[in-house]
Amino acid sequence: MDKDEDATEPVDFDVSVVLPAGGCGQRFGCDLPKQYNILLDQPVILHTINAFHRITWIKRVVVVVNKSFLPFMEQLVQDNCLDKVVLVKGCSTRHRSIYAGVKSLVKGEDKSSVVVIHDAVRPLIDETVVKKIVCYAKTYGASGVTRPLVSTVISPDDDGLLKESLDRSRYCASEMPQGFQLKVLQTAYEMSDDNDFDYGTECLLLAMKYTGTRAKLFTGPDNLWKVTHRKDLYAAEAILKEQNISVQVIFSSCPEDQDLLKTVLSQFRSKMLVVKENESSGSVSCNSAVFIYSHITNSAISENTQSVLKPTVDTNVTMETVLKPCIIHVCNGRKLNSEDTFEFMRIIREMTENFPDSLSFGILNFNIADYKKLSDMVTSLIWNRDSTLSGQTFVIHCNKNNRI
Structure with missing residues (x-):
């Protein structure tokens, strides 16, 4: 031979x-x-x-x-x-x-x-x-x-x-x-x-x-x-994480957030994460992690989140998956009222209950100016994949000199 x-x-x-x-x-x-x-x-x-x-x-x-x-x-x-x-x-x-x-x-x-x-x-x-x-x-x-x-x-x-x-x-x-x-x-x-x-x-x-x-x-x-x-x-x-983690990015086309997007993508790549960008809000292809950044401002949050995440989870969860699919949904907290905030947290909890073979995390970002803090948190959740935290919503507050 x-x-x-x-x-x-x-x-x-x-x-x-x-x-x-x-x-x-x-x-x-x-x-x-x-x-x-x-x-x-x-x-x-x-x-x-x-x-x-x-x-x-x-x-x-x-x-x-x-x-x-x-x-x-x-x-x-x-x-x-x-x-x-x-x-x-x-x-x-x-x-x-x-x-x-x-x-x-x-x-x-x-x-x-x-x-x-x-x-x-x-x-x-x-x-x-x-x-x-x-x-x-x-x-x-x-x-x-x-x-x-x-x-x-x-x-x-x-x-x-x-x-x-x-x-x-x-x-x-x-x-x-x-x-x-x-x-x-x-x-x-x-x-x-x-x-x-x-x-x-x-x-x-x-x-x-x-x-x-x-x-x-x-x-x-x-x-x-x-x-x-x-x-x-x-x-x-x-080694298994390096070989298998890829991130599907779904990001709203909002000019004010382009610097944030660049920072997050740079952080992913510094961690050796493969990144696929997608500006649409439809279903995504099979990946080990999905990062969603959205501007949901009313009670339509439930319908929007479910329409994006359900096909993602259904596609990813197979018996031979090396890593559990990890879904992180970030919302601009400044654009949510109190009702929408609690609805967002409920949806994240519900995702964990409905799809136990995946990991779901939510982030309410009130400090839009601190791009690095958000990107650090997202990257940490994707890399560490702590199943005990699945279903939780994390809050990034404004700096102490600013008010929400």
Whole structure:
């Protein structure tokens, strides 16, 4: 295969994924296994499953689960309509669990020609990398993705004294995903002994050891690490936000507010947020956040807000959404009377009740001159996405020297 062929070659053969998820996560420092900890309102494992589930040419996703978490996973699969997912009871070690997943594929009527092995605690998945893996596995029998070592590897002796140092340039870190022809991985496991199953961790080595298959390796992106420690959840959250937050801007065509619009857009872009501008008040396309600035001055606020937000929420909320849709509606508070103000607050609360799978925030801006304060608040709400604050209306007052 030419080095660039995988980028254009269609995947016209069966591909399945096996996700070993039976580990207890001892290094994570939590009683709950790390794959079930919450990342952006979803268990880590659900992010990983969805990343593969949305790839159209992947036929099935086998999740190997500790038996004590089978009921939880069955409910998770049902609630999220994951029709590609097959649950298999896990075993005592990593290789035994992967083998259980492989055997479930062999027993099935549709025998996959390629199987991808991936960790349930690696939620950052690039379809381009997965495609390269499966195409190389189809050609070479096995494939793996690597990353350069960032630290020098040294070896101590029995007394804790330095014994040797390895040449870092000659080695690399084995990462996931890995791909195999199903018959190669099946044969490797059938020939493995108890020592392999109990202490081994590298599937590519088993394929070479027992079938003579030398995996095709290539260097992958720097987001292939897995969630190992609690701090990794924060890094994963930041990366997922950067990759998935885009903002749809609906702004009234009012000359006096053009400076405000420029400030808000500049603030979005400084946070690495993708921005789409739209001056109409109609429904918007699917995005992870919607920023609306309007000049509603009477009781028509309810009808106007609902007409804009309802199609937005209906379009955005899908079972495979990485981030909950976030809707922020800002009104010029100086142009609202008391009745309209309370109506605006009611509508924001109502949006949260009617659309629990989205986040809704309102801002009444009485300090029109302070563009930066408003843009800071909007950006903070979009970036932090605190679900406990959904349905709240925030008020930006005038400076103390000014009167409302």
